[in-house]
Amino acid sequence: MRINVLVLLLLSNLQALSQNCGFTLSGILTDLHDGSVLEGATLIVAGSELTFVTDFEGKFTISNLCNQTYSIQVSHPFCLTKGFRVRISGDTFKSFKLEHHLEELNEITVDGKITSKESKTLQENTILKEELERFSSGTLGDALNSLSGVSSLNTGNTIVKPMINGLHSSRVVIINNGVRMEDQEWGAEHAPNIDVNAINRLTLIKGAGALQYSGDAMGGVVVVESAKIPVKDSLYGKTLFASNSNGRGSLITSKLTKSYASGWYASLQGTFKRFGDSEAPDYVLSNTGVNQQNISVKVGLNRFDYGMNFYYSFFKNEIGILRASHLGSAQDLYRAIKSDIPLLINDFTYDLSAPKQDVGHQLARMIAYKRFGFGKLSFQYDYQRNERLEFDIRRGSDRGKASLDLQLDTHTVLLDLDTNLSDNVDLKTGLMGSYQNNYAPNTGVRRLIPDYKKYDFGIYVVSDYQLDSNWLFEAGARFDYTYMDVYKFYRTSFWELRNYDDDFSNLVVEKLVNQVLARPQFNYYNGSTTLGATYDFGGDYKLFLNYSIASRTPNPSELFSEGLHHSAARIEYGDLKFNSEVGHKLSLTLERINEKFSFSLNPFINTISDFILIEPVGINNSIRGTFPVWEYRQTNAQLLGMDFNASYVFSEELRFDHLSSMVKGYDRLQDEPLINIPAINTKNELVYFNPKIKNLRLALQSEYVFRQNEYPDTNFEIYIPQTETRELVDVSSPPNSYHLLNFNSSIDFDFSEKSSLSLGFGITNLFNTSYRNYLNRLRFYANDLGRNLLLNIKFNY
Amino acid sequence: MRKLNFLATVLFTTLLFVSCSKDDDSTPEPVNEEEVITTLTATLVPAGQGTSITLKSQDLDGDGPNAPVITVSGNLSAGVIYNGTIELLNEMESPAEDITEEIEEEDLDHQFFYTIGGGLDVTTSYENNDSEGNPLGTEFTLVAGAASSGALTFTLRHEPTKPNTGLDDAGGETDISVTFNLTVE
Numbered sequence: 009m010r011i012n013v014l015v016l017l018l019l020s021n022l023q024a025l026s027q028n029c030g031f032t033l034s035g036i037l038t039d040l041h042d043g044s045v046l047e048g049a050t051l052i053v054a055g056s057e058l059t060f061v062t063d064f065e066g067k068f069t070i071s072n073l074c075n076q077t078y079s080i081q082v083s084h085p086f087c088l089t090k091g092f093r094v095r096i097s098g099d100t101f102k103s104f105k106l107e108h109h110l111e112e113l114n115e116i117t118v119d120g121k122i123t124s125k126e127s128k129t130l131q132e133n134t135i136l137k138e139e140l141e142r143f144s145s146g147t148l149g150d151a152l153n154s155l156s157g158v159s160s161l162n163t164g165n166t167i168v169k170p171m172i173n174g175l176h177s178s179r180v181v182i183i184n185n186g187v188r189m190e191d192q193e194w195g196a197e198h199a200p201n202i203d204v205n206a207i208n209r210l211t212l213i214k215g216a217g218a219l220q221y222s223g224d225a226m227g228g229v230v231v232v233e234s235a236k237i238p239v240k241d242s243l244y245g246k247t248l249f250a251s252n253s254n255g256r257g258s259l260i261t262s263k264l265t266k267s268y269a270s271g272w273y274a275s276l277q278g279t280f281k282r283f284g285d286s287e288a289p290d291y292v293l294s295n296t297g298v299n300q301q302n303i304s305v306k307v308g309l310n311r312f313d314y315g316m317n318f319y320y321s322f323f324k325n326e327i328g329i330l331r332a333s334h335l336g337s338a339q340d341l342y343r344a345i346k347s348d349i350p351l352l353i354n355d356f357t358y359d360l361s362a363p364k365q366d367v368g369h370q371l372a373r374m375i376a377y378k379r380f381g382f383g384k385l386s387f388q389y390d391y392q393r394n395e396r397l398e399f400d401i402r403r404g405s406d407r408g409k410a411s412l413d414l415q416l417d418t419h420t421v422l423l424d425l426d427t428n429l430s431d432n433v434d435l436k437t438g439l440m441g442s443y444q445n446n447y448a449p450n451t452g453v454r455r456l457i458p459d460y461k462k463y464d465f466g467i468y469v470v471s472d473y474q475l476d477s478n479w480l481f482e483a484g485a486r487f488d489y490t491y492m493d494v495y496k497f498y499r500t501s502f503w504e505l506r507n508y509d510d511d512f513s514n515l516v517v518e519k520l521v522n523q524v525l526a527r528p529q530f531n532y533y534n535g536s537t538t539l540g541a542t543y544d545f546g547g548d549y550k551l552f553l554n555y556s557i558a559s560r561t562p563n564p565s566e567l568f569s570e571g572l573h574h575s576a577a578r579i580e581y582g583d584l585k586f587n588s589e590v591g592h593k594l595s596l597t598l599e600r601i602n603e604k605f606s607f608s609l610n611p612f613i614n615t616i617s618d619f620i621l622i623e624p625v626g627i628n629n630s631i632r633g634t635f636p637v638w639e640y641r642q643t644n645a646q647l648l649g650m651d652f653n654a655s656y657v658f659s660e661e662l663r664f665d666h667l668s669s670m671v672k673g674y675d676r677l678q679d680e681p682l683i684n685i686p687a688i689n690t691k692n693e694l695v696y697f698n699p700k701i702k703n704l705r706l707a708l709q710s711e712y713v714f715r716q717n718e719y720p721d722t723n724f725e726i727y728i729p730q731t732e733t734r735e736l737v738d739v740s741s742p743p744n745s746y747h748l749l750n751f752n753s754s755i756d757f758d759f760s761e762k763s764s765l766s767l768g769f770g771i772t773n774l775f776n777t778s779y780r781n782y783l784n785r786l787r788f789y790a791n792d793l794g795r796n797l798l799l800n801i802k803f804n805y
Numbered sequence: 806m807r808k809l810n811f812l813a814t815v816l817f818t819t820l821l822f823v824s825c826s827k828d829d830d831s832t833p834e835p836v837n838e839e840e841v842i843t844t845l846t847a848t849l850v851p852a853g854q855g856t857s858i859t860l861k862s863q864d865l866d867g868d869g870p871n872a873p874v875i876t877v878s879g880n881l882s883a884g885v886i887y888n889g890t891i892e893l894l895n896e897m898e899s900p901a902e903d904i905t906e907e908i909e910e911e912d913l914d915h916q917f918f919y920t921i922g923g924g925l926d927v928t929t930s931y932e933n934n935d936s937e938g939n940p941l942g943t944e945f946t947l948v949a950g951a952a953s954s955g956a957l958t959f960t961l962r963h964e965p966t967k968p969n970t971g972l973d974d975a976g977g978e979t980d981i982s983v984t985f986n987l988t989v990e
Binding site for chain 2: 334336337340351402403404405406448450451452453454455458459495497499500501502505517518520521522523525571572579628629630631632633634635727729730
């Protein structure tokens, strides 16, 4: 390699002097591995004195070149120096790629840094390690919540489900170290099973454009990555201890990495977390503790032209659910809504009792890649086992036994090819095959999710073309085939009510006394495409335009739900007749990146046909009283909104950050607002950071959430025997707007060149404000969290 | 290239393996719900002469779409004192499971409430207690007053606050709520 460079350098000295030499070579330098731009690289044109350094967007311009072939040597502090041959004919544009050996220890954090990586025509938002460490006591959802356009659907403060531009659950795909998380994400009270402390980098793509991962990410894709490991001999680690006043909880997380110059490395990470009952400003939120453990191991070989790695993680989370939210009937719900305080408040405890969830998620991934002349080929196999136990309050011999027990196994194989068709055209293509098996043992409670087997096959191709230094175009397509083979026991009364005995009589396997065993075998064929362009104005401004079509197969709960969801005290009905929903999202982003004033403005419109939603439709009388019935239905939905980020730098030490997002969702068939759409919210933060005073960082953040004024009326009436009246159960009115103030600070102490200590202190909900959040499923029963003091101690060694 | 072949082989073997595992079909076992109460029967036996009255609410599909079937065997007689007993059954299981026993075993965690409405002139009182001396209410006394008609509601609360002064401060969760329309003649 080095000899080639020398030869090229020598050859290029033979310069013809008689040519027209007024041409310009411009281009962009990116990392071969992940496409991120390389700033501060030096380009030397062999045989001349011409030297250039790439700017912070990885760009360079070399002028006064002649129509001939040049050799250019490109070097970067963390990369192997490489020679390139460039043929100049007129003004030429060229993109170079270097292999960037990431210097983990020296990595610079830039909040909300934008790199074009997963999708080149959708703006991406990234959260890096230092920022993530501020959420070490929280959840993945809390960290994502700090980005504009992201909100969350919560069950208390421990089950935090990310919501992107108003969409959540199966419409948000989470890729954990290259593996699509299969953790029964369909349920509104199922949070992603990821330890925020195992993550080094979090990337958010607000749209379905990242087709290499999936074609059904109507809302968006969250890419979670563990740390990249440098190719050099080193041993380093980190231990973080965090303590919280609210919940009287602590957390310890530790990570140790060993790497070799040969490319081999190993990394081990673990977390223990234990929290007791959280507290609202005026009372204890009984049974809201958490008990969480996580361990992850990564072993691999990283060479320029080939490599492999193995990743394994085990995440275990036991979460208490507010005791007062466990209800027997709609009459209880009415009492709970009428009451200002939870119907049950006990003294603080660390113990967890029913209702609670106990979830275990294991993930193993093996990936191998090799670079050939035509590109980089990689093969991945991954296996996931998700075990989910949900405990309700039970009676008799079933006391202490789980009501819901699900075991979901998923095997996936991926074959991907990443290649450059020419200097300016990149192509990514691949195949995916996956097998999933859900098994629900008998718990004495009817299965909410039936036993099923699911087979998926996918194929995609995505290509981008860098036309010149201004324009980049991207196009992609993906096809997915899904086959589901299900065994489901239906209640005979429901089977007949829905007319399934006429429409689906061919599915009946067996008829029992009051149940019907059906075997639905369904096929779904889904296509998705993305089309986009990026225009770089050459200065501070850049424009992203993307149009994506996504298709999503209905998930098992949408198809097969039938019966009482005990923890929610509501009856949920799915529908066998559902077909795939198809979303068209048009998104535009204008961004300005400048040392003084930066912003990004991102309007979008997402039109989804056959959108599946669940909402209350009425009541059902039973011997236990009245239950609200929630039914899934398909409609045509439209979501439109805008995200806005801005930051202003007053001085080297002081900056101001602003974030706001707005989304409106409508049911176009029934001409009414959609349920559970986030209210307009805005965050403003003043940050003081001084590298001269031991990286002292002081941040004051204000968060204002407006009241959601657009919501469907899903209230219903029930009969109350004591008063002999019919009363309205108000389940739709959103709570009032609220304002929270948060403070955060940190300071670093260096012991030696290789070890340092960081101290952090923060307060959330500074004024101990009582509030309720529209998107918190427990808002009917209790206030949200009160003031919390956080203390963080971190050792790097 | 050898590596490529190897990868391809692994890929297709896995796919093959995956597609072959399709045939191990076995149907899941049916779930018979264990804690469901399908039937409440309150039997009112007159202390002296007269006919017994049976109040029954039966909901054989549990929380399924069918509403409970409510039957009242006859009218109450004015001035008569009735000894009442409540029986709870899960008729989804075969033979039917007697849930009353479970309730009486976990007496500290349960309490029945009787709510009278719509001008019905009757009074009720508890006849059995839990192990701490607070009312349980699977046995009760009903005194029929003057001729009238109205509703009598039986409510069973799970894990109520004990002692309490009635449904309003009892808390807990509703296990049963059944209303019978009665007439005193």
